[in-house]
Amino acid sequence: MFKVLVSDPISDLGIQQLMDAADVEVDKKPGLSEDELVQIIPQYDGLLVRSQTKVTEKIMEAGTRLKVIGRAGVGVDNINLEAATTRGIIVINAPDGNTITTCEHAFAMMMALARHIPQAYAKTVNGEWDRKFLGVELRNKTLGVLGMGRIGSEVAKRAKAFGMDILGYDPFLTEDRAEKLGVKLATVDDIIRNADFITVHTPLTPETKHMIARPQFEVMKKGMRIVNCARGGIIDEMALVEAIDQGIVAGAAFDVFEKEPPEADHPFLNNPKIIVTPHLGASTVEAQENVAIDVSEQVLHILRNEPFKNAVNMPPVAASVMNKLQPYFGLGEKIGVFLSQLNNQAVKEIHVDYAGDLAEVDTQPLTRYIIKGVLSRHFAGDVNIVNSMHLTKVRDINVVVSQASATKGFTNLISVTLKGQDGAERRVAGTLLNGYGARIVQIDKFPVDVAPEGHLIFISHNDKPGIIGHVGTLLGKNDVNIASMQVGRKLVGGEAIMVLTVDKAVTKDVLDELTKLPELNKAQHIIFA
Numbered sequence: 001m002f003k004v005l006v007s008d009p010i011s012d013l014g015i016q017q018l019m020d021a022a023d024v025e026v027d028k029k030p031g032l033s034e035d036e037l038v039q040i041i042p043q044y045d046g047l048l049v050r051s052q053t054k055v056t057e058k059i060m061e062a063g064t065r066l067k068v069i070g071r072a073g074v075g076v077d078n079i080n081l082e083a084a085t086t087r088g089i090i091v092i093n094a095p096d097g098n099t100i101t102t103c104e105h106a107f108a109m110m111m112a113l114a115r116h117i118p119q120a121y122a123k124t125v126n127g128e129w130d131r132k133f134l135g136v137e138l139r140n141k142t143l144g145v146l147g148m149g150r151i152g153s154e155v156a157k158r159a160k161a162f163g164m165d166i167l168g169y170d171p172f173l174t175e176d177r178a179e180k181l182g183v184k185l186a187t188v189d190d191i192i193r194n195a196d197f198i199t200v201h202t203p204l205t206p207e208t209k210h211m212i213a214r215p216q217f218e219v220m221k222k223g224m225r226i227v228n229c230a231r232g233g234i235i236d237e238m239a240l241v242e243a244i245d246q247g248i249v250a251g252a253a254f255d256v257f258e259k260e261p262p263e264a265d266h267p268f269l270n271n272p273k274i275i276v277t278p279h280l281g282a283s284t285v286e287a288q289e290n291v292a293i294d295v296s297e298q299v300l301h302i303l304r305n306e307p308f309k310n311a312v313n314m315p316p317v318a319a320s321v322m323n324k325l326q327p328y329f330g331l332g333e334k335i336g337v338f339l340s341q342l343n344n345q346a347v348k349e350i351h352v353d354y355a356g357d358l359a360e361v362d363t364q365p366l367t368r369y370i371i372k373g374v375l376s377r378h379f380a381g382d383v384n385i386v387n388s389m390h391l392t393k394v395r396d397i398n399v400v401v402s403q404a405s406a407t408k409g410f411t412n413l414i415s416v417t418l419k420g421q422d423g424a425e426r427r428v429a430g431t432l433l434n435g436y437g438a439r440i441v442q443i444d445k446f447p448v449d450v451a452p453e454g455h456l457i458f459i460s461h462n463d464k465p466g467i468i469g470h471v472g473t474l475l476g477k478n479d480v481n482i483a484s485m486q487v488g489r490k491l492v493g494g495e496a497i498m499v500l501t502v503d504k505a506v507t508k509d510v511l512d513e514l515t516k517l518p519e520l521n522k523a524q525h526i527i528f529a
């Protein structure tokens with residue numbers, strides 16, 4: 001039974017799928033402190049949060065069973081990703097579920113700003129009939145959108161319908177896409193100097209922190225208005241207050257703050273030209289259901305070891321590519337497991353070569369399975385596809401991936417070579433054979449045909465008459481039943497290998513006895529657990 005802790009208020013309807021799952025027990029405990037979380041987290045396999053819970057290294061350190069942290073929303077700045085990756089904890093988010101809701105909030109903030117709606121409301125309900133509030137139209141105004149991702153693009157579409165001219169900047173915005181969205185591709189400087197309204201929709205990163213600060217306010221169009229429904233810190237709060245005081249900025253609308261919640265004396269909270277909401281961008285019934293449904297579904301997949309999407313601490317891969325790669329994951333990992341047992345020296349480089357059907361696909365996820373296989377028997381702690389690449393960096397292991405079309409007659413081929421620090425190499429290649437599943441087809445320089453399952457004995461010997469008989473007799477004497485046997489050699493009488501599939505594990509004593517046979521150089525037990 002998997003246990004999942006929901007530590008923030010998350011839509012019940014959204015997590016229904018998790019609560020209904022027969023193999024999952026869900027505990028809802030919103031509002032716990034870090035210390036309280038540290039106390040209870042060891043019993044959980046999954047943690048579901050919104051933005052209130054700060055998932056710190058200390059919590060992950062205590063969460064020895066944690067496999068997945070699900071963020072019901074987009075931003076994962078409340079989760080220590082580095083700590084999660086190091087521990088192999090998969091972090092997933094729900095990037096699409098609140099896009100429209102947040103876009104609508106940003107748009108509502110822009111309209112409220114243009115027409116002083118919160119200020120007028122406050123006066124009216126206080127008994128004051130103040131008709132001096134004079135707004136501006138959106139029509140024919142220039143809107144600058146910084147960050148044309150999911151939310152920024154939706155804002156631009158709506159602004160178009162309002163008759164605004166839109167300048168968009170995003171390092172990933174192409175001319176084509178800008179044209180499709182009816183947006184003029186601009187530089188940050190164009191936007192700063194020409195926009196009547198600016199709205200920011202980037203993540204908070206070292207590059208975007210204070211991307212609008214004093215130098216930018218100094219060159220802005222007098223009377224412009226600015227909206228931040230993305231992340232506190234993208235706009236320098238103190239510089240904004242100064243720009244309002246100097247009459248450069250006519251008004252600002254903020255849903256997010258550098259520190260949340262802001263202190264009671266935060267200068268935004270008593271400034272009549274700044275309207276604020278308490279990080280409500282994603283707060284609609286629809287968005288909260290959507291993100292909770294998305295994230296619950298992925299958490300279930302991860303707990304059940306099924307393919308999943310939206311991992312934040314792994315590179316994104318298109319679903320079509322994932323479907324193509326998925327059948328190879330088991331083979332890739334087994335090649336790695338095989339090599340990790342064959343190899344007996346410090347690894348400097350892992351070279352993965354993909355051929356045939358795999359030559360033109362983005363094979364990054366598959367490489368992670370191979371590396372996981374190579375490392376998992378040697379590293380303390382959980383090695384998985386989230387932390388496997390990270391672990392190679394920590395251990396200074398170079399990973400080289402190549403793709404080639406030469407398949408040596410196979411429709412697909414994965415060849416993995418471990419290079420040791422003395423330059424020695426071990427190689428295992430495998431393929432997926434239609435109707436037969438995973439097969440190992442090469443070990444070092446020897447062609448073989450072995451199913452990577454259960455227990456194998458790998459023997460290197462000199463190709464001399466009688467050796468197969470000696471091995472069979474010795475194993476029989478020790479009650480080890482041979483299910484199949486493969487012999488590989490390059491030259492008659494030269495170096496050779498033997499791979500035996502046996503029904504059970506072989507003891508070290510049996511291996512030692514095998515090694516003492518004439519012409520036998522080495523015998524190893526290989527296990528695919």
Ligand SMILES: NC(=O)c1ccc[n+]([C@@H]2O[C@H](COP(=O)([O-])OP(=O)(O)OC[C@H]3O[C@@H](n4cnc5c(N)ncnc54)[C@H](O)[C@@H]3O)[C@@H](O)[C@H]2O)c1
Nearest residue numbers: 074075102147148149150151170201202203229230281282
């Ligand atoms: N207020 C809320 O409740 C709320 C809700 C949802 C999302 N958000 C926040 O809104 C922001 C946007 O979310 P999204 O879903 O559209 O994300 P997204 O990833 O789809 O888009 C972000 C875009 O920002 C662009 N970008 C990155 N650095 C940039 C830079 N230096 N200059 C210009 N553009 C840059 C990226 O290329 C990307 O296209 C995020 O910060 C997210 O956390 C807030």
Ligand SMILES: O=C(O)CC[C@@H](O)C(=O)O
Nearest residue numbers: 050051072073074075282
């Ligand atoms: O959970 C929330 O309400 C905040 C959501 C928002 O900031 C996000 O990044 O998705």
